[in-house]
Amino acid sequence: MKILFTSKQYVSLASVIIILIIWKALSLYFNSGFVVPSPEKTLITTLKLFTDDRFLLTVGTTILRSLTGFFISFLLGLLAGITAGINPYFDAFLRPVLVTIRSIPIISIILLALIWLTPGIVPVFIAMLTMFPFICTNVSDGIRSVDRDLVQMAKFYRVGKTRIVRDVYLPAIMPFIISGASSAMGIGWRAIITGEVLSHPKYGIGTLMQNAQTYLNVDAVIAWTIIAVVISYGFEKVIRWSERKLIVWRL
Amino acid sequence: MSLEIEGLYKRYGEVEIFRDFSISLAEGMITCILGPSGCGKTTFLNILGNIISPDSGIIKGIDGKVVSYIFQEPRLLPWKSVRGNIEFVLDRNMPPNERKNITDRFISLVGLEEFADYYPSKLSGGMRQRVSIARAFAYPSDIILMDEPLKGLDIKLKLNLIQTFSKIWQEYRRTVIFVTHDVDEALLLGSEIIVFSRAPVEIVTRHIVEIPFTGRSLDSDYLKNLEKELLSALGG
Numbered sequence: 001m002k003i004l005f006t007s008k009q010y011v012s013l014a015s016v017i018i019i020l021i022i023w024k025a026l027s028l029y030f031n032s033g034f035v036v037p038s039p040e041k042t043l044i045t046t047l048k049l050f051t052d053d054r055f056l057l058t059v060g061t062t063i064l065r066s067l068t069g070f071f072i073s074f075l076l077g078l079l080a081g082i083t084a085g086i087n088p089y090f091d092a093f094l095r096p097v098l099v100t101i102r103s104i105p106i107i108s109i110i111l112l113a114l115i116w117l118t119p120g121i122v123p124v125f126i127a128m129l130t131m132f133p134f135i136c137t138n139v140s141d142g143i144r145s146v147d148r149d150l151v152q153m154a155k156f157y158r159v160g161k162t163r164i165v166r167d168v169y170l171p172a173i174m175p176f177i178i179s180g181a182s183s184a185m186g187i188g189w190r191a192i193i194t195g196e197v198l199s200h201p202k203y204g205i206g207t208l209m210q211n212a213q214t215y216l217n218v219d220a221v222i223a224w225t226i227i228a229v230v231i232s233y234g235f236e237k238v239i240r241w242s243e244r245k246l247i248v249w250r251l
Numbered sequence: 252m253s254l255e256i257e258g259l260y261k262r263y264g265e266v267e268i269f270r271d272f273s274i275s276l277a278e279g280m281i282t283c284i285l286g287p288s289g290c291g292k293t294t295f296l297n298i299l300g301n302i303i304s305p306d307s308g309i310i311k312g313i314d315g316k317v318v319s320y321i322f323q324e325p326r327l328l329p330w331k332s333v334r335g336n337i338e339f340v341l342d343r344n345m346p347p348n349e350r351k352n353i354t355d356r357f358i359s360l361v362g363l364e365e366f367a368d369y370y371p372s373k374l375s376g377g378m379r380q381r382v383s384i385a386r387a388f389a390y391p392s393d394i395i396l397m398d399e400p401l402k403g404l405d406i407k408l409k410l411n412l413i414q415t416f417s418k419i420w421q422e423y424r425r426t427v428i429f430v431t432h433d434v435d436e437a438l439l440l441g442s443e444i445i446v447f448s449r450a451p452v453e454i455v456t457r458h459i460v461e462i463p464f465t466g467r468s469l470d471s472d473y474l475k476n477l478e479k480e481l482l483s484a485l486g487g
Contacts, residue, residue, distance in 0.1 A: 149322070149324065149326050150326055150328060152326075153320070153322065153326040154339075154340075156300065156302065156318070156319075156320050157319065157320070157339075157340040157386075157390060159339065159340060160343070163339075163343075167328065167331070167339060168328065171328070171330040172330075247330075249329055249330040249331070249370045249372070250329075250372070
C-alpha cells in the first residue's frame, strides 16, 4: 500500500517536471519574454509579487469576494435544495431555473452584471450564480437519498422532529453538501477572476492580471495564475479537511 | 391480561386482508405469528403498533402502551456508534448518566461491550441485529414488535441471536409479537405459536409451547411433532 502511494507520488512529480521541461523548451524556442517567459523568470516575478505592499490587499479582496459569494449561494442553495428535496412541486418549479442558470454562458452574465452592478459587486454576483446550482442540486439529491427506513425507525421510536433533522437528515446529506461545496468553489473561483478581469474593481487578482496583460507582462499574468491555482488548491484542502472531520463514520 | 382485537377490517384496494378478524394475544409472552408471505403479517404488526389504522375494529389493551421495534434490517444510523444508536432512541429528559448506564447495560447483554464505540459499517450483519435488539430492550417499551428480524441470516447466527434474545427477555420481560415465516424460529422462541392463513386472514391453529427456552432442541420429539403440525397448517 505504502509503496503504491509513493510510486504514485513519483509519477505526479514526473508529470510536473515534464510540464516544466516543455515550458522551458517553448521559452527557448520563442526566445521572447513577451510570448513565453522562462519558468525561472516567472518564479522570480511570482516571488516579487509577494513583496508588493498591495499583495495581501489584492489577494485578500478576491478571497473575500469568493467567500461572500460562496456563503450567500451556500445558504440559498441549502434552503432551496432542502425545500426541493422535500417538496416535489418546488423541485419542478426550480428545475428549469437551474437548467437556465447552468446553460447561460458565464460571459453573458458578466456582461449583464457590468451594466447592472458596481465593479466590486460583479464578481460576487457571478460567483453566486455559478455556485448556487451545484449546492442546490446536491442538497436536494442528498435529501432524496435519505434512507426512509431510518426516518421511519426514528418516528416509530418517537424521536422528536428536531433530532430527526439533526441526527438523521443532516448527517445523511453531509457528503452531498461537501461535494457540492467542492465543485462550487472550483467553478466559482474561476468565475470570480474572470469577473474581476472584465469589471476591473479597484483591488483584485483579475484586475492586476488584466493590467499585466495590457502591458504585455506575460510573466506577471502567469505568476498571478499560479497564485490563483495555489489558492484554489488551498480551498480544496480546507473542504477535504472538513469532510474528514464531519464524516468520520464512513472511514 | 391480554391484547384483544375484535372485528378487525382492513383492505388495500381490492385485496381484503382482514375481514371481521378477532384475536387475543397474551401479555408478557412471546407470541410467534407464522403465515405464508404476503398474508398480512406485517400489516397486522403495523396495526398493533398504530402505524397504520384499520378500516374498522376495536383494539383493547394497547392504549398508552409504549412499543419498540426490531425490523428485518437493523436500521442503524451509519454515523452513530453502537452506543450512539441506542442512546438515540432514549428520552432526552433522562439524566445523561442514567442514559449511559442503560445503554451500557444492554450493550453488554448483547455481548458487544468491546464494540460500543464502533460504527455499524465495522460490524457484521449479526452484530448489527444485536444492536437493534439492544435498542429495542433499552427503549422503555411494554411491547416489542418483531418483523422477521432473522430473515437472511445463516442458521448458526439465527440460533445465536435467538439465544441472546431469550436470555435478555427472561430478565426484562415484555410482550413480544414476533412475525416470521420460518417454523424453526417460531419453535425456538415462541411461548405461543399462531398460524395465519392467506388473506383474508383466519387463525388456522394456535399452540402453546410447553417447554422452557433453555431446554428446547429442534431434535426433540415434542418439537418435531409440533413442527409437522405447523407445517401442515401452513400448507393447508
